[in-house]
Structure formats: C-alpha cells, structure tokens
Amino acid sequence: MNNKELKKRRMWTFFIDATEELIKTEGFQQVTIRKVADKAGYNSATIYNYFGELSHLLFFASLKFLKPYLETVSREMEKTDDPVEKYLIAWECFSEYSFKIPDIFQTVFLMDLGDHPKTLLASYYELYPSDLMAIPEELQPALMERNIADRGRFTIGPLVKAGLLSEIQAEEVNELTNLVWQGMFTTLLNNRNHYTPEEAQKRTMKYIREIVEHKVGLSKTEPARNA
Known part of the structure; x- marks a missing residue:
C-alpha cells in the first residue's frame, strides 16, 4: 500500500x-x-x-453501531439448524435493533446514498476488516447487500433448498415480510403511533411468523410453482 x-x-x-x-x-x-x-x-x-x-x-x-446487532444475530442463528427458525431469528434480531436505533438503520438500509452503495460497503469492510471477520462465513455475503429485498432473498434461500418453499413462495414471503417491517419501521420513525420499540417488534414478529407459517404450511399442500 x-x-x-x-x-x-x-x-x-x-x-x-x-x-x-x-x-x-x-x-x-x-x-x-x-x-x-x-x-x-x-x-x-x-x-x-x-x-x-x-x-x-x-x-x-452508522455501520459501526451495527456491531451489537451483527454479533447477536450471528450468535442466535448458530443455535439452530432449522431453516425456518433461522429465518425467524434473523427477523427477530433485525426488528429488535432497527426499532431501538431507527436513525442508524434508516441510514444504513434506506437512505439514498447515490449510485454506488455496494462500493461504500466494500470500502467500509476494507477499512475495518475485523468487523467482517467476526461474522460467520455463511452470513458474510448478506453483509455486502444493502438492499433489504436482496438481503431477504439470501436469508430465505435455505428454506427453498430444504424444499419448504418454492422459489415463487419464497419471493412472496420475502416481499410480504419486508413490507410488514418497512410499514412498522416508517410508522415508528415518523412518530405516527404510540408503540414502544418493544411493542413494535412484538407486533411485527407476530405478522411475520403468521406469514411464514402460512406459506410453509401451504407449500406442503400445493404443487411446486417455480416455473
């Protein structure tokens, strides 16, 4: 150098x-x-x-403030091999921390940064490589995705591989769960309701669990719809 x-x-x-x-x-x-x-x-x-x-x-x-979240989600997801539980744990941790520090999550995941957010992410982890090394290798690719939908596709991928969801069903779950979180997050960020961060997370996870359980249950009775 x-x-x-x-x-x-x-x-x-x-x-x-x-x-x-x-x-x-x-x-x-x-x-x-x-x-x-x-x-x-x-x-x-x-x-x-x-x-x-x-x-x-x-x-x-703001990325530096994500360390507690990244450490928690990494630790909790390693506690189970069940892809459904891993997916729900990922949402549990994401919703918990996003509602606790909304300004940070707004900046990292939703703020308009121009045309090259992935370049900024790569530059950060090049500057602070220890932040990336502390994360399990299987989760590291998700950290390079700032787009919420793309991160969600990475997280829900194991459910497709396990045959629990078709690709189309997984895309539907990804879209629905992101909409639930974004709706609650925007409402909380803009002080449009009186929920505490804990209440917001509880309600968000209730809806997300219902979506996932419904789709996984549906996949057992519907023919594959990947085509």
Whole structure:
C-alpha cells in the first residue's frame, strides 16, 4: 500500500471516528460537516476531499453501531439448524435493533446514498476488516447487500433448498415480510403511533411468523410453482 492510500485510510478513520463520537454525544440529527471537521481537527473543505457528501460519512459511522446487532444475530442463528427458525431469528434480531436505533438503520438500509452503495460497503469492510471477520462465513455475503429485498432473498434461500418453499413462495414471503417491517419501521420513525420499540417488534414478529407459517404450511399442500 503506497503513502497516498495510507493517508486516505488514516483520514477516513479520523472523520468516521469523529462522526461516531458526535452521534453518541449529541445525537444523530445534530451531526453536521462543520462539527465533524471541528471534532477531527480539520476544516470542512478537507472532508469533501474524502467523502462525496454528509450521507456517506453518516453511513460509514452508522455501520459501526451495527456491531451489537451483527454479533447477536450471528450468535442466535448458530443455535439452530432449522431453516425456518433461522429465518425467524434473523427477523427477530433485525426488528429488535432497527426499532431501538431507527436513525442508524434508516441510514444504513434506506437512505439514498447515490449510485454506488455496494462500493461504500466494500470500502467500509476494507477499512475495518475485523468487523467482517467476526461474522460467520455463511452470513458474510448478506453483509455486502444493502438492499433489504436482496438481503431477504439470501436469508430465505435455505428454506427453498430444504424444499419448504418454492422459489415463487419464497419471493412472496420475502416481499410480504419486508413490507410488514418497512410499514412498522416508517410508522415508528415518523412518530405516527404510540408503540414502544418493544411493542413494535412484538407486533411485527407476530405478522411475520403468521406469514411464514402460512406459506410453509401451504407449500406442503400445493404443487411446486417455480416455473
């Protein structure tokens, strides 16, 4: 690695760490380019030499807050070999943490980052490889998918391989469960109801379980519809 690349990585780390600290101390909504620059000891113009916009910096810093979620989902999914339970555990963990820290999950999974979100993800794990190494190898491909639908397809894939769902049924489950989560998440994020994060998760998982159990039960009585 040449000196230019080393400097770039060092500067990225300075600004990402400063953003992370501001989120912790002042709150997500209070982060600005000027505050990040002051915290890191540089001027605002310097940040734009390394990050295209504030959303990219927030994205990188937000990924660092996902560590507890990633550790939990990895640990819990390893407790069972049942593909249905693994799928439900994945949703349990995702909904729990997304409702606890909605600003972080909004930034990582839903915020408009421009045309190259996968490139940003790859850059993050290149900068912080230990975050990726701590995740079981079977789950690592999902971490490189920011798109919720694509991540869902990866998670539900084992149900298709086990013959519990046809490909079409799996796609339907993926779409329905994502819609349930997105609806509740958006409602909670925008303060459109009075649910606590725990209540929101409980209701979300109730609907997701019903969808999965219905489709898995249906697959046992319907002919395959993959064609």
